[in-house]
Amino acid sequence: MGDFMKKNKKILLMGNPNVGKSTVFNEITGSHQHTGNWTGKTVDIAKGKYYYKFTDYELIDLPGTYSLLSSSEEERLARDYLCFEEYDCVVCVVDATNLLRNLNLVLQIIEVTDKAILLLNLNDEAKKKNIDVDAKNLSKLLGIPVVRATARSGKGMNELLEQIYLVSNNTIQNEVHTLFYSNTIENTVHRVTKGLKGNIETDKNLRFFALRLLESDDSFNTSFNAHFGDDILHKGSLRGNINTAKKELEQFGYNGDKYVKSITTAIFEKTNDIAKQTVRTLPSKKEKFEKNLDKILMGKFTSIPVMLLLLGVVLWITIAGSNYPSDFLRSVFDNFEIWLADSLIHLGVSQAIVSLLVNGILRVLLWVVAVMLPPMAIFFPLFALLEDFGILPRIAFNLDGAFERCGACGKQALTTCMGYGCNAVGVTGCRIIDSPRERLVAIITNSLTPCNGRFPPPTLWQLLWLKTAKTSSK
Numbered sequence: 001m002g003d004f005m006k007k008n009k010k011i012l013l014m015g016n017p018n019v020g021k022s023t024v025f026n027e028i029t030g031s032h033q034h035t036g037n038w039t040g041k042t043v044d045i046a047k048g049k050y051y052y053k054f055t056d057y058e059l060i061d062l063p064g065t066y067s068l069l070s071s072s073e074e075e076r077l078a079r080d081y082l083c084f085e086e087y088d089c090v091v092c093v094v095d096a097t098n099l100l101r102n103l104n105l106v107l108q109i110i111e112v113t114d115k116a117i118l119l120l121n122l123n124d125e126a127k128k129k130n131i132d133v134d135a136k137n138l139s140k141l142l143g144i145p146v147v148r149a150t151a152r153s154g155k156g157m158n159e160l161l162e163q164i165y166l167v168s169n170n171t172i173q174n175e176v177h178t179l180f181y182s183n184t185i186e187n188t189v190h191r192v193t194k195g196l197k198g199n200i201e202t203d204k205n206l207r208f209f210a211l212r213l214l215e216s217d218d219s220f221n222t223s224f225n226a227h228f229g230d231d232i233l234h235k236g237s238l239r240g241n242i243n244t245a246k247k248e249l250e251q252f253g254y255n256g257d258k259y260v261k262s263i264t265t266a267i268f269e270k271t272n273d274i275a276k277q278t279v280r281t282l283p284s285k286k287e288k289f290e291k292n293l294d295k296i297l298m299g300k301f302t303s304i305p306v307m308l309l310l311l312g313v314v315l316w317i318t319i320a321g322s323n324y325p326s327d328f329l330r331s332v333f334d335n336f337e338i339w340l341a342d343s344l345i346h347l348g349v350s351q352a353i354v355s356l357l358v359n360g361i362l363r364v365l366l367w368v369v370a371v372m373l374p375p376m377a378i379f380f381p382l383f384a385l386l387e388d389f390g391i392l393p394r395i396a397f398n399l400d401g402a403f404e405r406c407g408a409c410g411k412q413a414l415t416t417c418m419g420y421g422c423n424a425v426g427v428t429g430c431r432i433i434d435s436p437r438e439r440l441v442a443i444i445t446n447s448l449t450p451c452n453g454r455f456p457p458p459t460l461w462q463l464l465w466l467k468t469a470k471t472s473s474k
């Protein structure tokens with residue numbers, strides 16, 4: 001009854017980037033938070049208020065995140081707020097057109113708390129793509145209410161407010177289905193959960209805390225200590241349970257990455273199973289094209305040859321196609337040099353100065369423009385075209401394993417290809433790599449990539465070497 005009489009309710013709004021979370025926030029609160037369409041736009045916590053059924057609500061829009069297994073500052077902020085702050089309900093906004101990807105976060109949220117609601121947003125886009133999500137079955141499989149909505153038109157918002165009211169006041173009790181992992185992990189989680197009881201006070205699910213503590217994530221441990229006390233992880237009984245559980249995991253081979261991989265694999269398999277049972281779709285022309293493209297670009301025997309062929313075609317078009325505009329620019333610049341030199345001499349400028357300015361400084365500048373501008377003007381539009389067709393991300397995915405074995409990142413494949421057009425662009429593009437060490441490796445190796453401005457010297461050396469080798473063989 002105490003929760004029901006509480007007049008101020010705190011509601012969290014969570015979801016992946018670009019699922020319409022900010023639009024939902026604005027629609028409910030009437031606030032005018034910026035609602036652009038780029039990843040990670042909500043970098044701070046946005047707060048708004050609304051009133052419903054004699055109750056004041058505070059709606060908190062957390063940064064967009066794909067997972068609670070944090071790898072960025074925004075994800076850590078969202079995870080810590082969910083795990084350690086007080087609230088009455090969590091609304092998880094998902095994209096109805098891509099339920100499989102969004103369910104990963106939903107399953108992790110309901111591991112933390114059962115006071116959750118799933119908002120199935122962008123239903124108008126799903127309808128255009130012939131995608132139908134069985135909301136009733138989805139609610140049954142997850143154990144939480146599911147609300148269909150199209151936030152930008154306001155459709156479904158009233159039902160969402162009612163569900164928030166019911167869940168936040170404990171009028172309805174969600175029956176969340178626990179996600180089980182391997183027997184070894186379950187035994188160790190149970191051991192740590194037992195140790196947490198009596199040592200910390202929280203209304204969150206201790207099972208999630210146990211899973212994260214066994215992961216040995218420094219950022220989570222720091223947040224855990226900051227909230228429950230600096231010495232909480234050093235208490236005798238809790239520390240003993242955690243150490244015993246970790247030793248048991250190591251005995252069965254669950255050390256480091258394998259433990260995390262086992263958890264993420266179980267989550268993915270569960271999301272895949274739920275999506276198969278709830279999503280029906282008829283393939284569109286675009287999807288058929290992407291599927292056929294995947295068969296070629298992701299095929300075991302075709303991926304590498306096709307990628308090399310594509311890169312070769314792009315480079316050939318760039319080199320061969322740039323000859324014509326380069327010749328045209330050179331002709332124009334030569335005529336301009338002659339005209340400028342004659343004009344300066346006519347004005348009485350010294351021949352030495354004219355030679356220095358026109359035949360020296362200006363000629364070098366114009367030659368650089370004539371040589372470098374056409375290839376760049378051809379290469380980068382072709383590169384953008386490959387990205388628009390979704391070919392570049394697939395290339396990065398294919399090469400990720402090879403680059404990882406070299407101590408680099410698969411994204412470096414993209415920056416290296418960009419470096420063939422211009423090293424400066426390739427180096428600045430390295431900012432897409434998250435790891436500082438891998439980013440530095442990409443920057444250094446990119447500087448060694450021969451861009452179009454540096455193609456002539458190595459080409460000349462090769463020709464001279466071949467000519468010398470041919471002469472010596474005779």
